[in-house]
Amino acid sequence: MKQEQNVSSLQQQTKQLRGAIRSAQHTGPTSGLATGAMQGNVVILPAEWANEFLLYCQKNPVSCPLLGVSEVGNFTLPELGDDIDMRYDVPEYLVYRDGEKVDSCVDIADLWQDDFVAFVLGCSFSFENALSQAGLTPRNIEQNVNVSMYESSIPTVPAGRFFGNTVVTMRPYQPKDAIQAIQITARFPKAHGSPLHFGNPEEIGIEDLSQPDFGEAVEIKEKEVPIFWACGVTPQVAIRNAKPPICITHAPGKMLITDLLDTDLAVL
Amino acid sequence: MKQEQNVSSLQQQTKQLRGAIRSAQHTGPTSGLATGAMQGNVVILPAEWANEFLLYCQKNPVSCPLLGVSEVGNFTLPELGDDIDMRYDVPEYLVYRDGEKVDSCVDIADLWQDDFVAFVLGCSFSFENALSQAGLTPRNIEQNVNVSMYESSIPTVPAGRFFGNTVVTMRPYQPKDAIQAIQITARFPKAHGSPLHFGNPEEIGIEDLSQPDFGEAVEIKEKEVPIFWACGVTPQVAIRNAKPPICITHAPGKMLITDLLDTDLAVL
Incomplete structure (x- = not known):
């Protein structure tokens, strides 16, 4: 019963925090917030670059542990959170063009492309x-x-x-x-x-x-x-080197809050 | 089948090594020998001191992890090896009297007492x-x-x-x-x-x-x-401090070879 209440209270915190991020009320780091809810690193790339990046993650599972990949053009990620919208749910996004960081913003609604694929990677x-x-x-x-x-x-x-x-x-x-x-x-x-x-x-x-x-x-x-x-x-270093025409990431330390629990990632 | 052969070959090695130790043919360190067979640290004390030492091991499980304790006066330890004889099966014994190291020997047949209790502790x-x-x-x-x-x-x-x-x-x-x-x-x-x-x-x-x-x-x-x-x-430091009238240990690095496997100790 106690544990159920805790989980339910964490679910509330998670929804509230993601809501505050979505409405740009919270634009800061997420470390120590909604403690217990799994947070993720974000990389968004055009489909033409997505397969190579997927392979990069597969070859580098320690630095790039994949938690979720969206359908092409789809900004939801239901396996990580039923209402996640990858256009709004990161406190601060960085925009890279041809490998150069050119902008930062609190949502990417205006930048979203029909060929975008969103990757979410595990976070320490x-x-x-x-x-x-x-x-x-x-x-x-x-x-x-x-x-x-x-x-x-x-x-x-x-x-x-x-x-x-x-x-x-x-x-x-x-x-x-x-x-x-x-x-x-x-x-x-x-x-x-x-x-x-x-x-x-x-x-x-x-x-x-x-x-x-x-x-x-x-x-x-x-x-x-x-x-x-x-x-x-x-991945942000690899993106700098690969120079895709456009790539969007989270700003370091400002992560996507998911509905999953940190403990869901634990083994043993 | 392969694994059975390996285990059977290890059992042979274990018996041979323990035999060589028992007959004082092998009196040196045991690290790297009969690889896979669990080796143990040895402490032998009079019964009057055994309960306190048992408690010392219980309170210090990282340095003194107990694998086996003999019956009072009994020099066998069947749970660690069906033919183990604690009077002969250590390559070199150290003899402590009143906390002072006074002798070393390859068997303790002449020193064995009816009130002796033998402890075997896990080894790195x-x-x-x-x-x-x-x-x-x-x-x-x-x-x-x-x-x-x-x-x-x-x-x-x-x-x-x-x-x-x-x-x-x-x-x-x-x-x-x-x-x-x-x-x-x-x-x-x-x-x-x-x-x-x-x-x-x-x-x-x-x-x-x-x-x-x-x-x-x-x-x-x-x-x-x-x-x-x-x-x-x-324990040899604690014995120096406790000063029991007599205590016998293995010489550092020269361990009791048991019939158990190192892997029997592994968790996870």
Whole structure:
């Protein structure tokens, strides 16, 4: 009974948050909001580019774990939420033309094309709830900022015109807590799973942790080690390289809120 | 059929190795031998001290995971191997009197007492096989030396007269491999499970990795990080502190070979 109430209360929160995003009342980061509801990274491409991108995701399941793909030209994604409208339900969209970011906007109703295919990829926010419940609240949530993201030197596997390095999120932990965090996040393979690296950032091509490429820097305390997970912003690097005539993504940290639960992604 | 042959061949290896140990032909370390057969740490105490030690193990399941306890005065342990004789089946025994190590010997037939209780604890060698199968062969196996062991500053939970710090084993890995090793060893909670620490040894009271307290030092290559797991030699520190009139243990790295399989310890 208690659990039913909780789920029902979460469903309400999810609908409310998605409603606030749809009406452009909420245009900020979504980390820590509607806790328990699965959030997703978004990539929208013309059909002519969609198959190559689908293959890119298949070849890079850790950075690009596919949760859903829309029908061509269809802006709904009923398997992720009964009322989802991909034209409005992301707090902030980025518009890329020929690989260059040219605009950001709170809806893409005017940009939607009949040949668009929308992809939703798993997001590390799905395991942040599990980390918090284990007493390992990520620093970005403690500091109420967007998670730190860096373009690393870890290459992805190319597919067609898509290629590039992996974008990673960073959360600092003491080694003992990091060992637990590795085990907790391993249970979420569709949300990037266990980390790719810990310790020396230079080993994965990151020169300065205080200068993230996306999101905000967080404090790293004494004895803490930076832990790096793959990030769903990785496709945005591949899109920059592939240069499709148009591509629309979410703005880093500002995700699609789905009706599914983070726990739906957990294995074991 | 293939698997049956493998198991039967392992059973043969196990019997042969235990036979060689029993007849004092093999008195060396057992790491990497009879691969797949579960090995155990050994502690033998008078009954008057056994209940407190049992409680110590219960309170410290990561460093002291109990696999078997003998009947008082009985040197067999049929649940771990149908012909096990705790007086002969360890390659080298250490004899402690009043907490001081006073002797080592290849059998304890002359020392056996009617009130002795034998404890067998899980050993990290059980997960070394799984690490090797994943391409993460521990350096101590590569270098064919006894694993490096250190007395750390991580306290155990005291029970009765038993108290002391945790002894840890160390295996170096690159961060990417360490993340995988953490997940693999987490599947073996009865063999110390996931690590306690990684990185800076001083944080757990280890000043010089080249000077292990037991076993031998191994090479740490560039970009590798030392990873520390709890070790079944931990009770030997608690015995030094508790000072029972007599206590017999295995010599570090020279374990009891059981009929059980490492995989019997695996969860998930």
